[in-house]
Amino acid sequence: MVEATAQSLTGNDFPPLKNDLILRAARGERTERAPVWVMRQAGRYLPEFRKVREKHAFFDICQTPALATEITLQPIRRYAGLLDAAIIFSDILVIPQAMGMIVEMPEGKGPTFPHPLADPEDLSRLKHPVNVDQELGYVFDAITMTRKELKGEVPLIGFCGSPWTLMAYMIQGGGSRGGFHSAKRWIFQYPTASKELLSRITTICVDFLIGQVRAGAQLVQVFDSWASELSPHDFQEFSLPYLCIIAHRVKSGLSEVGMEPVPMILFAKGANYALEELAITGGYDVLGLDWCIDPLVARHLVGDSVALQGNIDPDILYGGKEAIQREVKRMCASFRSNTTDGPKGWIANLGHGITPGVSTEDMGHFLSCVHKYSRQGDEVV
Numbered sequence: 114m115v116e117a118t119a120q121s122l123t124g125n126d127f128p129p130l131k132n133d134l135i136l137r138a139a140r141g142e143r144t145e146r147a148p149v150w151v152m153r154q155a156g157r158y159l160p161e162f163r164k165v166r167e168k169h170a171f172f173d174i175c176q177t178p179a180l181a182t183e184i185t186l187q188p189i190r191r192y193a194g195l196l197d198a199a200i201i202f203s204d205i206l207v208i209p210q211a212m213g214m215i216v217e218m219p220e221g222k223g224p225t226f227p228h229p230l231a232d233p234e235d236l237s238r239l240k241h242p243v244n245v246d247q248e249l250g251y252v253f254d255a256i257t258m259t260r261k262e263l264k265g266e267v268p269l270i271g272f273c274g275s276p277w278t279l280m281a282y283m284i285q286g287g288g289s290r291g292g293f294h295s296a297k298r299w300i301f302q303y304p305t306a307s308k309e310l311l312s313r314i315t316t317i318c319v320d321f322l323i324g325q326v327r328a329g330a331q332l333v334q335v336f337d338s339w340a341s342e343l344s345p346h347d348f349q350e351f352s353l354p355y356l357c358i359i360a361h362r363v364k365s366g367l368s369e370v371g372m373e374p375v376p377m378i379l380f381a382k383g384a385n386y387a388l389e390e391l392a393i394t395g396g397y398d399v400l401g402l403d404w405c406i407d408p409l410v411a412r413h414l415v416g417d418s419v420a421l422q423g424n425i426d427p428d429i430l431y432g433g434k435e436a437i438q439r440e441v442k443r444m445c446a447s448f449r450s451n452t453t454d455g456p457k458g459w460i461a462n463l464g465h466g467i468t469p470g471v472s473t474e475d476m477g478h479f480l481s482c483v484h485k486y487s488r489q490g491d492e493v494v
């Protein structure tokens with residue numbers, strides 16, 4: 114059913130889908146076990162990824178569909194039958210690049226912008242408007258190629274960064290290590306210019322996500338990784354409105370071109386105080402949780418209106434096999450409210466991305482434990 118829609122509307126002849134567990138969970142349905150995938154599942158903890166990285170620069174990989182496809186498939190092959198979704202290999206920072214900014218990814222240093230935005234005059238340096246097909250068509254090509262190569266094994270997730278998180282990088286010029294003082298200064302000193310920038314990024318996110326779905330993405334996720342930097346009040350003003358616009362415009366934009374909506378996931382890290390409001394007005398089908406909230410509490414806050422994703426502490430993967438098993442059991446009990454029924458509207462994941470030092474074996478153990486302890490019929494205690 115899912116396939117018929119995508120095929121007829123994109124003109125792409127995609128193989129039929131064999132595992133729709135994550136699509137059912139994203140719609141809030143009860144499933145026989147929790148579908149599972151891991152943020153950054155195609156990344157540096159995989160020796161096969163590091164091997165490709167030895168020969169190619171990070172953004173060259175993103176811009177070369179055959180390489181992006183190969184890396185997207187690496188975890189799917191290694192953990193055959195254990196992962197329930199693939200996520201396209203790319204980065205949230207391709208949007209600032211599309212806006213004309215230079216982004217470098219020196220090994221082991223994280224993203225670096227040599228010329229970050231210093232003050233509102235710098236907005237004139239940015240391309241505006243951005244032709245997303247032209248600037249980011251390589252991501253669409255990678256998605257179409259990957260979807261074909263996946264041969265229907267699991268659905269493919271597309272993604273983008275949230276306006277606030279992208280703005281934070283564009284002004285700060287790098288990752289979290291030095292804090293986000295410059296980006297925060299903008300929202301307090303230049304609120305109007307900040308909102309102009311957020312609006313521009315929002316428009317690109319909408320076109321980008323619609324393009325990813327047209328290219329073959331079967332779910333999409335928006336990463337607001339630095340929501341944690343904002344107070345509840347500032348999240349309301351500088352992140353939430355733009356997140357809502359993205360969800361609503363992507364859905365209406367897809368329906369305008371005659372396509373079914375796909376499930377939309379929002380991961381707003383550190384914004385657990387906003388879960389209730391996000392569930393009511395956000396427009397997202399799934400809310401991702403970090404590990405700082407108990408799943409039972411989260412479910413109580415959001416009611417039955419959305420599915421939940423998450424949320425084990427990624428560092429548990431450093432705790433050894435016993436700890437992984439124990440904590441997965443605990444997570445399953447909390448998401449399933451201790452019943453023998455299968456999970457309802459739950460996608461298992463970590464509470465943030467997997468980190469480079471995790472052993473591939475421990476990652477496999479995590480996935481197996483989710484398969485084992487999230488299953489219908491077993492009581493989890």
Ligand SMILES: Cc1c2[nH]c(c1CCC(=O)O)Cc1[nH]c(c(CCC(=O)O)c1C)Cc1[nH]c(c(CCC(=O)O)c1C)Cc1[nH]c(c(C)c1CCC(=O)O)C2
Nearest residue numbers: 152153154155156200201202203204205223224336338466
């Ligand atoms: C904040 C953010 C970025 N990128 C992303 C986020 C949101 C998720 C999150 O909060 O972790 C999203 C992202 N980045 C990458 C993916 C690929 C798909 C996946 O497997 O999840 C996704 C979904 C590949 C990547 N993106 C990056 C790598 C490693 C870079 C390398 O190979 O040198 C990978 C595999 C680089 C990157 N890119 C970014 C950072 C902070 C870093 C460096 C830190 C790190 O390496 O973990 C920006």
